[in-house]
Amino acid sequence: MPQGFTRRAIGALLTATALLLIWRVSNYDVTSLAPPSSSSNSQIAKPGGNPRRIAKVSMLYGNPNPLYERALRSHERHAQRWGYPMYVLEEDISEGFWNKPSYVLSLVIQELAKPPAKRCEWLMWVDADSIIINPAIPADIFLPPPDLSEIHFVASKDQNGLNTGIVFFHVHPWTVSMLVETLGHPLYLPEIDLGRSADQEAMARIMKKTTGGPEGQGYAAGMAYLPRPWINTYEWHHAYEGEKGNMLVHFPGLEDDRWPHMANWLDIVEKTPLEWEMPLKESGYDELTREFWAKFRAARDLANSVQEDISLLPSGTSTSLRQAAVNNVRLALQQHADEPEVLQQQVNELKAAVKEESSGR
Numbered sequence: 001m002p003q004g005f006t007r008r009a010i011g012a013l014l015t016a017t018a019l020l021l022i023w024r025v026s027n028y029d030v031t032s033l034a035p036p037s038s039s040s041n042s043q044i045a046k047p048g049g050n051p052r053r054i055a056k057v058s059m060l061y062g063n064p065n066p067l068y069e070r071a072l073r074s075h076e077r078h079a080q081r082w083g084y085p086m087y088v089l090e091e092d093i094s095e096g097f098w099n100k101p102s103y104v105l106s107l108v109i110q111e112l113a114k115p116p117a118k119r120c121e122w123l124m125w126v127d128a129d130s131i132i133i134n135p136a137i138p139a140d141i142f143l144p145p146p147d148l149s150e151i152h153f154v155a156s157k158d159q160n161g162l163n164t165g166i167v168f169f170h171v172h173p174w175t176v177s178m179l180v181e182t183l184g185h186p187l188y189l190p191e192i193d194l195g196r197s198a199d200q201e202a203m204a205r206i207m208k209k210t211t212g213g214p215e216g217q218g219y220a221a222g223m224a225y226l227p228r229p230w231i232n233t234y235e236w237h238h239a240y241e242g243e244k245g246n247m248l249v250h251f252p253g254l255e256d257d258r259w260p261h262m263a264n265w266l267d268i269v270e271k272t273p274l275e276w277e278m279p280l281k282e283s284g285y286d287e288l289t290r291e292f293w294a295k296f297r298a299a300r301d302l303a304n305s306v307q308e309d310i311s312l313l314p315s316g317t318s319t320s321l322r323q324a325a326v327n328n329v330r331l332a333l334q335q336h337a338d339e340p341e342v343l344q345q346q347v348n349e350l351k352a353a354v355k356e357e358s359s360g361r
């Protein structure tokens with residue numbers, strides 16, 4: 001088993017490299033799932049559209065599956081509406097789970113190889129078992145504002161931790177390192193059983209690292225969790241967890257229930273698309289996301305400024321409360337930004353620690 005993973009990881013890296021070379025030579029553009037009329041917008045965004053230069057990415061290969069094909073067409077319609085290029089892997093380039101990080105890595109490198117003005121800035125990965133139900137929501141509202149430039153990965157989590165069904169990757173060398181480490185996980189740590197969703201588990205473990213990586217601090221400080229229903233709304237066996245206004249529905253872990261549930265949603269969005277469409281303004285996501293990132297920024301800035309104060313204090317000054325509280329705020333930003341009450345609690349405790357230690361007690 002570990003040897004199999006090792007071979008797969010090596011294979012994945014080699015295949016990604018080989019594909020990249022092929023692309024560089026042929027300037028290949030994967031848009032074949034789109035109807036012919038849409039391929040024209042794969043390179044040129046509509047005027048005023050796609051200001052953050054997002055591309056959507058997915059994969060679908062193997063036995064034909066009309067439900068997945070229809071699901072991806074809902075993403076194509078969303079991409080066309082907002083001027084996003086969409087890339088869909090249609091060949092099995094790696095081994096099962098590892099296709100996803102391999103393909104994303106190849107696209108990130110491909111974008112980085114372009115002059116900066118022509119690059120996409122972010123890749124939005126969408127699983128083929130997800131359907132856009134409200135195409136009026138643009139993907140860019142969920143991205144960190146440009147001044148939060150240390151955030152390179154935006155995701156969501158569920159009871160099992162990180163879920164990589166719907167995630168945003170920053171086109172940046174940081175992401176190349178993160179994906180290389182993810183793909184290399186079975187190669188370097190073959191004794192660790194990554195379980196059923198091996199690529200997701202490998203990425204989750206890499207994202208928790210606070211050593212190594214591009215700047216010696218791991219990857220933990222480069223990610224943020226959004227509240228999952230905002231970007232990765234689940235369909236449960238009994239119901240949809242979201243509400244009208246949500247962007248999409250994702251069907252993880254439903255086993256045989258997946259197919260009738262997907263068919264129902266596809267019928268709705270294809271036959272009565274306005275049933276679940278709601279303008280961005282009415283959905284509330286514009287304000288919610290702005291507020292989310294404003295709080296994220298405020299907590300980050302507070303932690304940074306207290307950290308700086310600590311470093312300027314004469315040695316011997318008591319700072320242990322403050323330092324512990326700064327660390328806790330940073331941990332909350334990395335792992336619990338999707339739980340606003342957890343973040344707020346840590347911010348409050350940091351303010352209290354500053355007060356207590358500054359009062360000279």
Ligand SMILES: [Mn+2]
Nearest residue numbers: 127129165252
């Ligand atoms: Mn999925």
